[in-house]
Amino acid sequence: MSGPVVVGVDGSPSALAAVDVAAREARMRKVELRVVHAFTWPAMHAPPGASPLGPPAGALREAVDHLLAQAVGRAETAAPGIEVSRAVLPGVPVTALEAQSRTAQLLVVGHRGSGGFLELLLGSTAVHLSAHARCPVMVVRGRPDPAGPVAVAVDGSPQGQPAVAFAFAEAALRGADLLAVHAWSTWTDHGEHHFGDPVDLTDLIGDADQLRAEENRLLAEALAAHRRRYPQLTVRTSLLRGRTRPALIEVSGRTQLMVLGARGRGGFTGMLLGSVSQAVLHHAHCPVTVVRSGL
Structure with a gap:
């Protein structure tokens, strides 16, 4: 544009x-x-x-x-x-x-x-x-680390792909590294919203290592096309086990920019801005760019 x-x-x-x-x-x-x-x-x-x-x-x-x-x-x-x-x-x-x-x-x-x-x-x-x-x-907002990477929150959803694309382009413009962050948990309540009691997925699958491998595959697939488009870009990945909101806020303390989608895969369909995005906007330690899908 x-x-x-x-x-x-x-x-x-x-x-x-x-x-x-x-x-x-x-x-x-x-x-x-x-x-x-x-x-x-x-x-x-x-x-x-x-x-x-x-x-x-x-x-x-x-x-x-x-x-x-x-x-x-x-x-x-x-x-x-x-x-x-x-x-x-x-x-x-x-x-x-x-x-x-x-x-x-x-x-x-x-x-x-x-x-x-x-x-x-x-x-x-x-x-x-x-x-x-x-x-x-x-x-x-905040005090960005000028030597830090551009960070992007990756949830693997189609709605999150525009944010990933923006983050790759922004890191290339700045001559910065890209840090792709994906938070995961064995519990079903790690997303933005959940109805009913949380469920431990290890009870269904039986192996936390298997869950971690699946989340790592999800992260790699979300980045693959963009890596090919920006082969010169240094891309690091961070697979964090835990709740998404505190994980992203903690990461923002050592980055120059945090990029995220407006609503993740766990949000209500009708919500324009999800709870994770709102939490990061309120508490991040660096500037935050929100990229809505469908723009």
Whole structure:
């Protein structure tokens, strides 16, 4: 896809950190960076320009212009030479950015904007866009390890394949290694949801080593086509026995980016964002990119 990288800004420290990351992503892809601010004018519908009730220059417009200029300056410092455009869009941020995602190849947002409660780990805008955007969404958070690999959560499902493809491409762009992580358990409740009491699969199959071998085969098959496409990429695999959520969060502490699908093989069919994805978005130690299937 040849569209721009789009970053949403609201003046918060989290959004400015997202600008830095988005600028570097645009430079790697050799595409334009579009800096977007969505703004809902006051209920009185006063024009953004001069007003007899306020400063002649128009305080609202002045504030928005300053916010965008600050963001553009950050982008040009983070990735000198990139093409940067700016846009002020009417409406609430989630609506405006979701519309922008239809022509973007990547949407970048901070983990919590200026409108969120301080105690919230993740803002509602980031959650909504991860579930509804029409392109991959990168949520900038944590302290990534710049020397670490790009990690991807692999569950072996067809829905997870777009995330695997994105992770391979992203690692190649960054010149980084790829770490493919697959968590497994002998218990049936290791997925996102389970009805009824958990069942120990060793009671049915009788051998944990056999289960491990099957999960390893699943991981290898999920990566095979992408390995052939990127033969130069160093790919490491990690088969972890245990619950998926804590395993991925722990891995994120030594990576530069975590990539995952919006919903794994254990989730409800109607869910747009599964519980594992939400947990990683809330608690990861590095930026997280969510790649929905069917985009």
